[in-house]
Amino acid sequence: MSSILTNNGAMVALQTLQSVNQNLTDTQNAISTGKEIETAKDNAAVWAISKTMESDIASFEAIEDGLAMGDATVAVASAGAEQIVEKLVEIKELIVSAQAENVDHDKIQTDIDSKVDQIESIISAAQFNGANLLTSTIDGTATEMGVLASLDRVGAGGTVTSTDITISAQGFDSSLDLAADLTSISDTDSAASALAEIETFLQTAISGAAALGAASARIDDQAMFVASLVDSMTLGVSTMTDTNMEESSARLSALQTQQELAVQSLGIANEAPQALLQLFN
Template sequence: MSRAAIRQPVRLARGPASRGARRPSGLPWEKPMPLNSINTNMGAMVALQSLNRTNDELSSVQKRISTGYRVADAKDDGAAFAVAERIRGDMAATTSANQQLGGVKGLLEVSNSALENVSTSLNKLKEITIKLADGAITSEQRTQYQAQVKELTNNIKSFITDASYNGLNVLNDPAALGVKVVSNGQGGYYTFSGYSAVTNVYNGVSDANTYTTGGAAAALTTSGALSTAITNTLTQLNSFGSYSNYIENQISYNKDILDAQESGLGSLIDADLAKESARLQALQIRQQLGSQALGIANQSPQLLLSLFK
């Protein structure tokens, strides 16, 4: 290599400023200088906006904690609130249906109790009628047995006529022969039949001539008044027992539906209080820091005024 080549001066590349070229945007030296003004306090404006956002979030969290709901009204979440209102309506309807079923359950319990007492009285009446069918008993014994028959027959009528619940008697009310009750929240119905026990049980027994040996024997036959009354009573006990089982099962089923609806409603609108409590503490700290930042920013105009003292 020649000495001339070695001695050539090295030319340094000039920067954009030295060549008069336009500086690329986004470089540090392109940032605008902050405006020092007593009329416009940008720092205070930014701090105030941040504090307002924090206060809004804090208000929302406090609302969720105080109500226990993540969605307390349509403003929180319109779609979720609409679904929640529909679920609440369904729950109210199911609850109302269960209340009605509870009344029917009471009615059937009273009716079953009356029929059980009628059945017990009929069995006692059968025992006495067997004795009255015996031609070997004395006249005095027959008179005593006849008095017992009369008392038991009157008891049967009392059991039937007293079997009322909330003014309704399905054993002695022609209007209650077909009872229709709402069974669920969708307006479904369950219908069961009443029974004219006075006609089918009491009248047959009271009209039977069990005071004589022949009359008592006739009442005990398969087609006799007493046997027919016993058969009718047992048949209705079976039917009313089935009605009661259905009502109890439907009440239990409706309760299961209510539990599921309540669980779904809670998942939809309930607030996570543990999470909200932690967020409340964080926002309270942020609120304090925001207030301090705003206070510092508000001191900037005073510092500018000190330059003119």
């Protein structure tokens, strides 16, 4: 039945045109912003996941900065510890040379005193931003330094726990107090005593330098892992939310064609009631 009051064809054509226009607007917005999922109404589930991941990415980027700071602190201490080992080796060489009777023990002791002063200077100077891992306390109170290494999340939106890399203060200011604990050389007997003592000091310094080197290597490895993790997570968020430009370009062309056809269909439908006039001619 045809009616001059209700144009069913025009209603259908209008709904089709409105749907095409909405899809066309969405596609144009996705292309212009580069985001297919920009707000929660676009896709609530994907948007929620992406926001959680974005917060984690920001946290891991901050962790990267913290690891860089920790690595610099350990690197300074490690360089100092290795330099101390070299000075202790030089002191040991002097003590060995003092085992002979026909040497000037006073001059040897003067050289040793100079190197002891240098070791003390290295210990006090091996600090980065006020943190010294070679002394008994890192900042005057703490005996350990924690470097935030990771944030671990259990389940989507679950509890986040932190993981630290802990580096202990080496306490060289007390364990390598050569000025007080190393026997002064005045003859072969005192040189023999000093030789046993310097060996203990040397092993202490070597152990401390090795511990700092291992800590530095661990921080470097963790920094590389975190950087790779941030890249992977960023790519994951991009895959979920960014616009596929090739697909959107093809969709835009198709929608523009559909829009033209929908306009033509609506025009044809609007002309239908006029055809009823011919029934009364």
